[in-house]
Amino acid sequence: MQNNPHIREQLEAWVEENRGHAILGNTAQYIPALGKEDPSQLGICMVDDNGNYYCAGDTDKEFTLQSISKALTFIALSCNYGLDFVLERVDVEPTGEAFNSIIPFEIHRPNKPFNPFINAGAITISALLPGQTSQKKYEFLLHFLEELVGHPLELDKEVYDSEWASSHRNRALAYYLKEAKFLEIEVEEALDIYIRQCAIKVSTKDLALIGLIIAYDGFNPITKVKHFSEEIAQVAKVLMVTCGMYNSSGNFAAHVGIPAKSGVSGGIMAAVPPKLHSQTYEFRAGAGIGVYGPAIDVQGNSAAGTMMLRQISKEWDLSIF
Ligand code: DON
Numbered sequence: 001m002q003n004n005p006h007i008r009e010q011l012e013a014w015v016e017e018n019r020g021h022a023i024l025g026n027t028a029q030y031i032p033a034l035g036k037e038d039p040s041q042l043g044i045c046m047v048d049d050n051g052n053y054y055c056a057g058d059t060d061k062e063f064t065l066q067s068i069s070k071a072l073t074f075i076a077l078s079c080n081y082g083l084d085f086v087l088e089r090v091d092v093e094p095t096g097e098a099f100n101s102i103i104p105f106e107i108h109r110p111n112k113p114f115n116p117f118i119n120a121g122a123i124t125i126s127a128l129l130p131g132q133t134s135q136k137k138y139e140f141l142l143h144f145l146e147e148l149v150g151h152p153l154e155l156d157k158e159v160y161d162s163e164w165a166s167s168h169r170n171r172a173l174a175y176y177l178k179e180a181k182f183l184e185i186e187v188e189e190a191l192d193i194y195i196r197q198c199a200i201k202v203s204t205k206d207l208a209l210i211g212l213i214i215a216y217d218g219f220n221p222i223t224k225v226k227h228f229s230e231e232i233a234q235v236a237k238v239l240m241v242t243c244g245m246y247n248s249s250g251n252f253a254a255h256v257g258i259p260a261k262s263g264v265s266g267g268i269m270a271a272v273p274p275k276l277h278s279q280t281y282e283f284r285a286g287a288g289i290g291v292y293g294p295a296i297d298v299q300g301n302s303a304a305g306t307m308m309l310r311q312i313s314k315e316w317d318l319s320i321f
Contacts, residue, residue: 007054012057019057031264033159034265037063043057044308045289047288049221049274050222062201063203064156065263066198066263067117068267071117071240073129074116077125090121091115092242095114097118100170100173123183134196150209150223155196155199155201156201164195174191203290207269209222211287213227214236214259215272215273217234245306256313258289260309264296268301268306269289269290275320280317
C-alpha cells in the first residue's frame with residue numbers, strides 16, 4: 001500500500017469522534033501512578049506491511065505495557081522452550097471472570113491456570129522465563145522485545161514502585177499459585193518479574209509494529225526478519241481473540257473482530273491479518289495497531305480505544321470473521 005495521507009486524516013477524525021467515550025471509563029485507580037493520568041488522552045498508530053505508519057491523536061506519549069506484556073511473555077517463552085512446554089503449564093481456556101479473579105481457581109481446582117492472560121496464568125509463566133533471578137528473567141524478556149521493536153526499551157520505575165506497593169491481590173494470587181505447586185520460584189521473585197514486565201514503557205508505534213509481526217505469523221514484512229514460528233503466532237492470536245480483552249472478549253470479537261490484547265494503562269495492541277477479499281482497499285494486506293486511551297472500562301480495556309477500534313474495523317472491513 002502506498003503512503004496515503006487520506007488514511008491519516010481519517011484516523012484524526014475518528015480519534016476526535018471517539019475521544020468523548022473516555023467518559024465511559026476511568027484511569028486505573030488501583031495503581032496510583034496510572035490513576036493520575038489524564039483520562040481524555042486518545043491516540044492510535046497503524047503500520048502496514050510496507051512500513052508506512054499512520055498515527056493520529058496523542059501518540060507522543062509513552063505508557064506501560066501492563067497486561068499486553070502477557071501476550072509477549074507467552075511468545076518469548078514459547079520461542080525459548082517450545083509451545084508444548086508452555087501449554088503443559090498453562091491452558092488456553094477463557095474464564096469469563098475478571099483478569100485478577102481468584103474464583104476460577106477456587107471453584108474448578110484446575111491442574112494448571114486457565115490461560116496465560118489472566119493474572120494467575122501470567123504470573124505462572126513469567127516465573128518460567130529463563131534466568132536464575134527475576135533480573136535475568138526480565139533481561140531475557142526485554143532483549144526479546146527490543147529485537148521486535150528495533151530499539152532499546154526502558155522500565156517506568158514510578159509505575160513499577162507504585163504497583164509493587166499496591167499489589168496485594170497479585171501477592172495473594174501468587175501465594176495461591178505457590179500452594180497449588182504451579183510456581184516454581186519464590187512468590188516475591190515471581191511478583192517482581194511480573195510487575196517489571198508490566199512496567200515496560202512503549203509507544204503506540206511500538207505496539208503497532210509488534211501487532212504487525214503477530215499478524216504476519218512471526219515475520220516482520222518490513223525488515224524481512226522472522227522472529228517466531230507460525231505455530232506460536234497462531235496460538236497467540238487464538239488467545240488474543242478468546243482472552244485478550246478479558247471478560248469482554250466475546251463482545252470485542254463480535255464488534256471489532258481483530259485479535260487484540262489490552263492493558264490497564266489503556267494500551268491495546270491489535271494484529272490485523274491480510275484479508276484478500278476485504279470490502280475495502282485500506283489495509284487489505286494486514287496491519288498492526290497500537291492504541292492508547294487511559295480511561296479503562298470495568299473489564300480493564302480502554303473505553304474510547306475500544307469504541308474507536310469498533311469504528312475503524314467496521315469502516316475498513318478489518319474483522320477476521
Ligand atoms: O496485574 C495487574 O493488575 C496489572 N499489572 C495488569 C493488569 C492488566 O493490565 C489487565 N488489563 N487489562
